[in-house]
Amino acid sequence: MKDKLDQLRQEFLQDLQQVHNQTTLHELELKFLSRKGALSKMLHSLKELDLSARQQFGKLANNLKIELQNKFTEKEATLNINQTHSQNIDPTLPGFNFPQGHFNPITLMQNKLEDLFTSLGFMVLDGPELESEYFNFTALNIPASHPARDMQDTFYIDYPNEHQEYDLLMRTQTSPMQIRAMQKYGAPLRAIIPGRCFRNEATDSRHEHTFYQLEGIVIDKKINFAHLKSFLEIVGQEMFGAKTKLRMRPKFFPFVEPGNNGEYTCFLCQGKGCRVCKYTGWLEIVGAGLVHPRVLEAGGIDPKIYSGLAFGFGLNRLAMLKYNIDDVRLFNSGDLRFLEQF
Amino acid sequence: MYISLNWLKNFVKIPAKIKPTTIAEELSTHTVEVENLIKQSAQFDKIVVGQVLELEKHPNADRLHLVVVDVKDTKLKIVCGANNLKLGQKVPVSLIGAHLPTGLEIQESIIRGEKSQGMICAEDELGLGRDHQGILVLNDRARVGETFAHYLEANDIILEIDNKSLSNRPDLLNHYGLAREISAIFDLPLKTYDDFLKLDEGVLSSASNKLAVKIEASDLCLRYSAIKIDNIEIKESPDWLKNSLIAVNQRPVNNIVDLTNYVMLECGQPLHAFDAQKIKKIIVRRAHHQETIKTLDDQERVLTNKDLVISSDLAPLAIAGLIGGQDSEITNTTQTIILEAANFLASNIRQTSQRLGLRTEASVRFEKSLDPELTLIALKRFLTLLKKVSPQVKIASTLFDYYPQPPQAINIDLDLQWLQDKIGQEIPRKTVINNLQRLGFIINSEQENILKVTVPSWRATKDVHIPEDLVEEVLRLYGYGQIKSQLPVLELKLPEINQKRLLERKIKNILVWSSALNEAYNYSFVGETQLKKLKIDFSQYLKLVNPLSSIHNLLRQSLVPGLINNIKINQFQETNFGFFELESVFFRAPGNQLKNLESTATLPYQEKHLGIILTGTDDLFFRLKGIVDNLLKNIMTPQTNCEFLPATNIPNWAQKDLAVKIVVRGKEIGLLALVLPEINKNFNLKKPVAIAEINFDLLAQLVFSLPGSDYRGIPKYPAVRRDISFVVNSEILYNDLRGEIIDFHPLLVNVELFDVYQGDKLELGKKSLAFHLSYQSSDRTLRAVEVDQVQKNLIQHLNQKFSIKLRDF
C-alpha cells in the first residue's frame, strides 16, 4: 500500500513539472485531485483494509493529500503571475497626472515654527503691516535720532498727521506687535509674531525691501538669560537637527538689554567650515535679548515685577539656508520654476 | 574699520601664545564682530623688488620706454611711461596677476606693438601715498627678487571690524578702545593713555596770546578745545607714521594731516587742523540759509541754518564734525595752524551728514556720541607726537577750552541678587567686580549685596545708563557660553488660539492640495502704470513718501495687479495654471488699530484679501467657480450653499456678463470675473484669465459664526428619481430655475443640473437644461403616482413662469 502511495506521489510530481499553463494545470487537477481523480480512488480503496492497516495508511494518505494540494496551489499562483506578464503591459508607464500646486517656501518655514511654538503654549499673533512711528520705534526704545528711523531705511506713508508730520510707515520689524500684545494681554505673556516687514533698500540677490520675520516673546516673573538661551537652543535643534549647537554674541538692539546674536553650528558642514558659513562653522540666524525695561513700561507692564525675553528670525534667511536658495528676490518673484520645487 | 595688531600692541602686551585668530574669535564673542583677519603682506601679493637692466625708447611712442627688469628668477620686458627711470634702479614690479590697491589687475599686454609683462609702480598705485610723478625708487636695503611686502616690513595683521556692530559703542572706533577690550577679555594689563601724553611742563601755557574763539551755537557744541601752533614745516611723514596709516588703509598726505588722522585712529577723537594764516577769529555758529562752502573734496556745498559751521569772521572754514573747507586747507606753504579738538551734538552731525549725503571718518565718530573728555587728551597726544616729528614747532596761543557743562558721572546700584535673577545663575561676587573693573567701571563701595558702580566717561554718553546695561557687561565678559541653559517653569495655560491664522493655513492647504494652485507672495506696493492698464482708479490709494521706484509707489487695495503679473511672467513656460495670494491691502480711511497710546487716532484701514487667478484654455470662469465653491464647502460645511449672483459693482477690468458676486449665507464676500480681452492685451497676456477676490476678514467672520450643524439621520425611505429636460429662453438664469424647482414642493429634496445645451439643434436664443430631481419623504415610501403628480404640477408651474418646452430623450 505504501508503495502505491509513493508511486502516486512520484507520478504527480512528474506531471506537475510539465504544467506550464492553465490547461495543463486543469488536466493535472482532474487526474489527481478531482472527485474521480487518482487520490480519491486511493483513499476509497483504504476501506478494504483491516482496521490496523487502515489506521496506519490512512494517516500517510492524508499527509499525501495535503502535500499535493499545497504543491498544486503553489503552481497555480506562479502561473497567475506569469500570465499577467504574458499580456505585455508595461507597468512602468506613468500613473494618471494629477496637477500639483505649491506653497511659497516661507509659508512652509513659518508653519514649522508656528507648530513648534504652539506646542510650547505660545499664542500666534498678527499685527498691522502699516504701522505708526510710535509702535514701530518710540515704544521700542528707538529714539527720534536713531539711524533706523531715517527715510533711507524706512518706507513712510504720504498721509501726514494734523501737525503735518509723517508718522505712518511700513513696519520695519514684527516687534511693534510686542507692544500691542502687552497692551492687550498684559503679563504673563507667551507669543510669537510672524509676518511681512519692509525696508527701504534697493533689491539685489542678497537684499529685499519686503521680507518675513518671526519673533517670539515670553514675559513672566523672573524670566532670565538662561531661559532665553534654552529657547534658542530648542529652535536650533528643531530647525537644523538635534546636534545643533548655539553660540551667542553681544549685539545691540535698542529694545533688549542685554542684546545678542545667536549663531548655530552650520548644518551644511557640521561646523567644519564651508562657503555658506564663510568658513566659520557658524551661521548667524537669530537676534535676541532680555526685553528692555522701557519696552515693558511702554507695554504697560511693571519691569520691577516682570521680566521678558524676546527673539526674532528672518524667515527668508532660514528658507535660503534650508533649501540652499541663492537669491532672496525669488520669494516674491512668483516664478513657477522656483515655486514648483516646494 | 581696520585695526592694526601692531598698533594695539603699543597699549596691551599680547603674549605670543594668544594667536591673532584667537583674538578675532574672542573679540567676536565678547565685544564686536571681527569680519576678517588680513595679513598685511597679502595686499602686496605678486609685487616684488626688481632692478632696471636695460632702458631704451619705445619705437612707436615718444613718452614710453622699453625696460628690462631683473626680478631674480627671470627678466621681464615692461613698457613704462615714467620719466625718472635710470639704469640700475631698484623698483617695485607688479607681476602678472597682481591686484593693486587701485583695483587694477595686472595682465600681460601689448602696448603700441611691444609686449609688456608687468608694471613698474608709482607710490599712489601701491596705496602708499599720493605721488604719481614717477615710479617709486627703492632704497639700498632693497634686494632684487624679495617680495615688496618684505622690503616694506609689512608684517602686520589687520582686523576688519564690522562698523554696524559698533552702533552703540563710540568708544571702540579706535585702537586704544579695542586694546582696552582685549585687555579685559584676556585679563592682560592695559597701559594708561596718560603714558602717551608726554608734554613738558608748561608747554600748553608757554604762549600768552589768546586764541579768539566764539561759541555762538552752544546747544550744538558741547566742548571746543583749540590751540595755535607756529613754525610748522609741511613735509612727508616719517616712515613709522606713514606705515601705521597704510596698514589700516589710510593714505598718507603730509605730516600735519597724517598726525590728525593718526590720533583719531588711536584714541577716537577727530581732530582738524586749519591753516591759520587767514584766520583772525573762530566762530562756531549755525550756517546761514543757503550759505556755501567749497570743501576739501572739491565740492561746492550749500548749507542750511540747521547745519553747524566753524567760521572765520568772514566765511565758513569747515562744516563742523564733517569736513574742512579749501580756504583753510593745509598746503605745502602752511606755517601756522589752529588745531581743533571738539565735541559736537551727535544728532546734529548725523542730520547734516544725512542731508549732504556725506559720511567721513569724523562724522561716523561724532554721530555716535563721543566722550567729551577726549578732546584735551587727543590735543595733547597730537602735540606730543608733533614735537617728536617736528621738534622746531612752537605753541603760539594759550589753550582754548570751552566746556561749560561736563556731564555728571553716572552711578548705578547693582543688586547682586537681582543680577543673579536676570542671568539665571550665580556669578561669584569677586568675578562680577573684577569683570566690571577690567572694563574701566569703578566700584565705589561694596555693601552686603549692592555694588555702587560708576560708569567710565567713555561709556557714559549713551551706552550704559541702567542696571540692565551692567548685566550685559558682566555677562559678555563672563561668556555667554558659560551660562547653563534652562527652560523656565511656566504656568500651564491653554493659549488663545488664533483661529484666523488656522483658517489661513487651511485655505492655503486646500488651494494647493486640492486645486493645484501656486502660492504667490506679491509686493504690497503697486504703480500707476500697472493700475492704469487695469483701469483701476487710484486717486484714493495711499502713497509712499519715499518709494524705491515709480512701479512701487502706491499701497495696493486689491491683489489683482500682483496676480496678473504672476500670470504674465509664467505664461511662456505653462499654459493651464493658477495662483493665489492671501495678504493685506490698505485704504485711505481710519481703521481699528490705535496709532499711539495718547490719542484715539487710528491706523489706516487694513484688511486681508484672498485672491485667486486662473489662466488656460477653456471653461476658466466655471473652473474658478468650482474652486471657490469647493474651498467654501471645505472651510464651512459640505452643505454650504455658495451663490454666484450677477454683480452690480463691476470693476473696469472685468467682463460685465461674466462677473458675479460671491455670496455666502446672504453675505457678499467677493467677486469672481473673467478679465476683459483688452486688459489681456494691455498686459500681453496670451490666454484668457479669470480672477476671484474675496475679503478674507468677512469670510473668517462667517466661518467663525457658523451655527453648529445638526446631523440628520440617514433617510429610512428610498428617494425616487425623475429627470426633467426642457428648452427655455437663453436669458433665463439657471439660478432662478433651480430656485423655483427646489422650493416647489417639500418632497423635492435635491435638484442637480446634468446637461446644458445651446447650439444649432435649437432655435436661436434658446437653451436646453436637464436636471435630476430627487423626491423623498421622511415617513413613508413614495408611490410612483404621487411623484408623477408633483412632477406634473411642477412642469405646469415652470411653464407658466418661464414658458419652458419639455424635451424628450
Ligand SMILES: [Zn+2]
Ligand atoms: Zn558651513
